[in-house]
Amino acid sequence: MVDNGPPTGPSIGAGMAPTGGTVLRAEAIEAGYGRVQVLWGAGLTVRPQESVVLLGANGAGKTTLLKVIVGLLPAWKGHVVLDPDDVTSWRTDRRVRRGMAYMSELGVFPGLSIEENLRVGGQFIDRSALRTRMDELFSYFPDLAARRSTLAGALSGGQRKMLGIAKALASSPRLLVMDEPSAGLSPLFVGQVIEVLGKFREQGLAMLIAEQNVAFLDLADRVFTLEGGRIRFEGTVAALEADDSLHKAYFGLS
Structure with missing residues (x-):
């Protein structure tokens, strides 16, 4: 992972x-x-x-x-x-x-795909900047990159946790x-x-x-x-x- x-x-x-x-x-x-x-x-x-x-x-x-x-x-x-x-x-x-970015214990929206979760996490930044940020995050999480359209609810517990981290980082927080x-x-x-x-x-x-x-x-x-x-x-x-x-x-x- x-x-x-x-x-x-x-x-x-x-x-x-x-x-x-x-x-x-x-x-x-x-x-x-x-x-x-x-x-x-x-x-x-x-x-x-x-x-x-x-x-x-x-x-x-x-x-x-x-x-x-x-x-x-x-x-x-x-x-x-x-x-x-x-x-x-x-x-x-x-x-x-x-x-500021926050990751709760759940961390993700189970009914949304991996990519959709990242877009929610980066909703307050410019679209071009978000695309760049998502590319960076997928380079850190190659397992997520390979399953962009997979629903978060279908991931293992560890994969959901990694997605939660990536989602929180999508906004490029301090x-x-x-x-x-x-x-x-x-x-x-x-x-x-x-x-x-x-x-x-x-x-x-x-x-x-x-x-x-x-x-x-x-x-x-x-x-x-x-x-x-x-x-x-x-x-x-x-x-x-x-x-x-x-x-x-x-x-x-x-």
């Missing part, structure tokens, strides 16, 4: 911000559903060309925080800044136009936000997803990956842990591993 190396031509991350500062700041976020509060002052940052993993068990609030970041759920308190704009009150489509890319995958396909994301990381794409699978720490420049709707740790993977209580809490997850 994964090609042996990056293609020649324009970089996937060609439109991204230079290093320095932050691409994303989520500050003191409080949010929930109805009267049920899920997040309590949660916040994190992603710097340009940085890969950040948000680590936490099921029910910790990871999906809720990502939904606030991408605009699918309103923040009760706090701010979301997609540099340089405070986007807290922006709709999701406006955040996408500003350079920041890729991913919710549990390991969900529903065997360890073999998890390894393939990590491998392909590593290629985009090498290209300089900024990523925020919410996960409970510690295998994704292989991609991390920094780690945040979320417990009970609160950020409990921020630091490097080495610092996380060196903390006995955190090591016991997280390195048993799979």
Whole structure:
């Protein structure tokens, strides 16, 4: 499923911000559903060309925080800044136009073909630019290129995950936000997803990956842990591993 190396031509991350500062700041976020509060002052940052993993068990609030970041759920308190704009009150489509892309656990539209999914992902960019972007993406995902007219629902779980990544990248984002890319995958396909994301990381794409699978720490420049709707740790993977209580809490997850 994964090609042996990056293609020649324009970089996937060609439109991204230079290093320095932050691409994303989520500050003191409080949010929930109805009267049920899920997040309590949660916040994190992603710097340009940085890969950040948000680590936490099921029910910790990871999906809720990502939904606030991408605009699918309103923040009760706090701010979301997609540099340089405070986007807290922006709709999701406006955040996408500003350079944010989101991949949910499902990630694709099962009733649409591979090519149609990519066109949906790149709907806010110029048609000529989208054609170029799709050619680039198909060079990264040759199995998808060979089955352009196949419905996404007919793909294997691993292939759907790869299509979800490609769909999110079709808009040539500055920041890729991913919710549990390991969900529903065997360890073999998890390894393939990590491998392909590593290629985009090498290209300089900024990523925020919410996960409970510690295998994704292989991609991390920094780690945040979320417990009970609160950020409990921020630091490097080495610092996380060196903390006995955190090591016991997280390195048993799979």
